[in-house]
Amino acid sequence: MHTPGTAHPRxxxxxxxxxxxxxxxxxxxxxxxxxxxxxxxxxxxxxxDIQWIxxxxxxxxxxxxxxxxGLADRYGRRRMLIIGLAxxxxxxxxxxxxxxxxxxxxxxxxMGVGGSLVMPATMSILVTVxxxxxxxxxxxAWSTVSLAGILVGPxxxxxxxxxxxxxxxxxxxxxxxxxxxxxxxxxxPESTGGVRRADVLGAVLCTVGMVAVAYAVIAAPGHGWDGLxxxxxxxxxxxxLAVFVVWELRAPAPMxxxxxxxxxxxxxxxxxxxxxxxxxxxxMLALTQYxxxxxxxxxxxxxxxxxxxxxxxxxxxxxxATLGRRFSNRVMVTTGMFITAAGFGLLWSLAPDGGYPLLxxxxxxxxxxxxxxxxxxxxxxxxxxxxxxxxxxxxMNSTLSQAGNVxxxxxxxxxxxxxxxxxxxxxxxxxxxxxxxxxxxxxDPHLIVxxxxxxxxxxxxxxxxxxxxxxxAAVFALALLRAxxxxxxxxxxxxEATSA
Numbered sequence: 486m487h488t489p490g491t492a493h494p495r496x497x498x499x500x501x502x503x504x505x506x507x508x509x510x511x512x513x514x515x516x517x518x519x520x521x522x523x524x525x526x527x528x529x530x531x532x533x534d535i536q537w538i539x540x541x542x543x544x545x546x547x548x549x550x551x552x553x554x555g556l557a558d559r560y561g562r563r564r565m566l567i568i569g570l571a572x573x574x575x576x577x578x579x580x581x582x583x584x585x586x587x588x589x590x591x592x593x594x595x596m597g598v599g600g601s602l603v604m605p606a607t608m609s610i611l612v613t614v615x616x617x618x619x620x621x622x623x624x625x626a627w628s629t630v631s632l633a634g635i636l637v638g639p640x641x642x643x644x645x646x647x648x649x650x651x652x653x654x655x656x657x658x659x660x661x662x663x664x665x666x667x668x669x670x671x672x673x674p675e676s677t678g679g680v681r682r683a684d685v686l687g688a689v690l691c692t693v694g695m696v697a698v699a700y701a702v703i704a705a706p707g708h709g710w711d712g713l714x715x716x717x718x719x720x721x722x723x724x725x726l727a728v729f730v731v732w733e734l735r736a737p738a739p740m741x742x743x744x745x746x747x748x749x750x751x752x753x754x755x756x757x758x759x760x761x762x763x764x765x766x767x768x769m770l771a772l773t774q775y776x777x778x779x780x781x782x783x784x785x786x787x788x789x790x791x792x793x794x795x796x797x798x799x800x801x802x803x804x805x806a807t808l809g810r811r812f813s814n815r816v817m818v819t820t821g822m823f824i825t826a827a828g829f830g831l832l833w834s835l836a837p838d839g840g841y842p843l844l845x846x847x848x849x850x851x852x853x854x855x856x857x858x859x860x861x862x863x864x865x866x867x868x869x870x871x872x873x874x875x876x877x878x879x880x881m882n883s884t885l886s887q888a889g890n891v892x893x894x895x896x897x898x899x900x901x902x903x904x905x906x907x908x909x910x911x912x913x914x915x916x917x918x919x920x921x922x923x924x925x926x927x928x929d930p931h932l933i934v935x936x937x938x939x940x941x942x943x944x945x946x947x948x949x950x951x952x953x954x955x956x957x958a959a960v961f962a963l964a965l966l967r968a969x970x971x972x973x974x975x976x977x978x979x980x981e982a983t984s985a
Contacts, residue, residue, distance in 0.1 A: 493614035495672050500615075500623050502668035503607045504630040506570060509661045510600050511634030513577070513654075516642035520651045524589075527651060534586035541590045545597025546604075548696030552688045554605035562606045562613070563675045567666050569602025574662035581652035581659075592655070608882070612867050613676045621810075624867070625802040625860040637795075643783075687736060690729035697722025750814070753965030754866030755885055757818050757858065760958040761825065762889030764951035765855070767897025768832065771944045776844075778921045779837055779937045793845045797852025802860055814865040815966035821858025822959035828854055829952035833945050837937040854955070858962075865966055897947045904943030910935050 493499060517539060524530045530538065557565040573596055580592030608627070615623045645653040701719035733739040746752055776787045808817065828851030835844060866882055906918060917924035917936055924936035 493674060496614045496619070496623070498668075498672050500611065500626060502665060502672055503611055504627060505661065505668065506566060506603055506665040507607050507627065508630050508634045509570075509573070509658050509665065510603060511631055512638045512641060513596070513658055516638040516645075516654045520642065520646060520654050524586075524651055528583070528586060528589065530586045530589075534590070537590050538586065538593055541594040542597040542600070544696060544699050545594045546600045547699040548692055549598060549601035550605060551691045551695065553601040554609070555688060557602070557606045557609060558677060561675050561677050562610050563669055563673045565602045566606035566610065566673070567669050569599045569606065570662045570666045570669070571599070572596075573599030573603065574659045574666075575599075577655045577658035577662070581655040583652070608863075608867065610673060610676070614674065617868070620868075621860060621864050622803075624863050625856075628859045628863065629799045629802040629856075643787075687729060687733055687739060690725055690732060694722050694725035694729055697725060748869040749965045750865040750967055751869035753962050754814070754818070754862040754864075754869075755882060756961045756965070757822065757862045757958040758866070758882060759885045759889040760954045760961070761822070761855065761858065761862075762886045763893040763897075764825075764829070764954040766890040766893030767901075767947050768829070768851075768951055770893075770897065771901055771947050772832075772844075774921060775835070775941065775944055778925055779941060780841070780844075790841065790844070791848065794848040794852040794855075797849040798856040798859075799852075801853045801856025804856070808857070813967070814861040815962055817861035818858045818865070818962035818966060819959045821854045821856070821861065822955050822962060823854070825851055825854030825858065826952045826955035826959070828852075829948050829955060833948040833952065835941060835945070835948075837934070837941045858958075862962070897950065900950075901940075901943050901947055904946055905936075905939050908939035908942050 524535065524538065553565065553569070576592050576595035576599055580589055580596065583589035583592055611623055611627060612620065641657070642654055645657065697718050699722075701715045701722060772791070773787065776782050776790050780790075782790055828847050831843065831847035831850060835847075863882065905921065909918060913924070913932065913935070914927065916927055917932055921936050921940045925933055927933075
């Protein structure tokens with residue numbers, strides 16, 4: 486019988502299985518963009534179909550995270566992890582064999598459902614099988630896999646698309662998910678938050694509200710903020726979420742323990758993670774285009790060009806686990822966020838004809854900052870959550886991080902497009918005004934130079950915004966986080982069963 490919050494004898498093997506479960510989600514979320522041209526030509530997908538193929542996953546994933554976290558706490562974290570991986574594998578198989586955009590959209594949405602069950606379970610299981618002395622190191626490894634997966638995705642996608650058909654980018658998920666399921670069944674203990682009444686109304690309100698808000702943010706770039714498809718749905722979603730908050734504060738057995746927001750460590754860690762996710766999502770959106778369309782790198786070379794970020798973040802993730810024994814979470818997060826701001830400053834100075842050394846140095850600095858800040862922020866916020874609420878707390882962290890990603894792509898993506906258009910020459914043809922890729926495809930050397938300069942100028946504004954957000958995250962961490970890491974609550978009753 487294992488007590489939550491203490492060291493499990495198989496904890497490092499369990500961590501490996503959790504990282505494998507996380508990796509399949511992260512890679513899939515970054516691998517799809519490279520397959521867009523193949524989907525349009527081989528599946529007959531329109532630009533609107535492409536938007537929904539990408540967005541359907543995010544919509545289901547973000548909309549169901551909080552509900553999934555509550556289900557994990559009530560019915561078992563290992564159980565929800567295994568069910569989520571099974572759903573994800575089946576949906577990936579369905580997506581790989583799709584013969585129409587509609588089937589692929591349905592498959593992607595089902596993948597989002599599976600992902601929403603997996604993500605909060607990984608962190609909540611991690612918290613229950615590691616004690617406080619080793620938890621920071623475990624979270625650092627978890628974060629390293631997450632960051633590395635973001636960068637491995639494009640390289641792996643390029644390789645698969647170069648040698649196989651577009652469905653291979655989904656089919657690759659199946660064997661990885663199967664291995665993760667077997668590892669979870671054999672290695673992980675089952676844990677719950679104790680027997681509580683089901684908060685059905687809370688789950689319905691949360692799901693409806695989150696799906697509505699996510700839909701509005703996703704639809705905004707195409708429909709604008711003045712249409713019913715955005716402002717109306719957004720207002721509806723925010724209204725439902727407001728009712729959800731009121732209900733959770735009064736419910737006898739709430740799905741989401743909102744009291745954790747009273748803890749400064751949880752609030753400070755969550756705000757820092759969300760702001761960093763917002764800035765990082767916009768950075769990756771811009772850099773993937775800059776490297777391929779401005780610098781002229783191919784798909785595989787572009788993926789390799791981003792490796793300094795992965796290598797640096799991995800190194801400082803693990804170094805941060807050691808430094809965290811000497812310095813508080815507040816010091817680690819604040820320092821990391823200021824370093825991240827410096828990395829954005831280097832990216833701001835990129836020029837259309839700039840070489841790779843400056844970009845590589847900027848990515849290494851960014852990785853250093855993220856590597857120091859992210860594990861400390863997650864350690865702070867998860868340390869504020871009693872083990873019985875680990876699933877719901879982890880889901881809240883994942884939800885806000887996902888919200889930061891969606892908002893970063895939507896807001897900074899829209900700013901990048903509008904800034905690019907405003908910097909183009911007045912007489913630029915329609916194809917060039919559609920996108921930088923359209924301008925490059927036209928083959929006019931003068932137009933390409935002008936378009937690359939316009940894109941780089943617009944990108945610089947986005948990097949300046951990223952620097953400001955990183956400084957804001959540092960200020961929040963400095964003001965809210967306690968100087969000493971809070972002790973993890975382990976005294977509240979939990980139900981624990983041994984692993985199969």
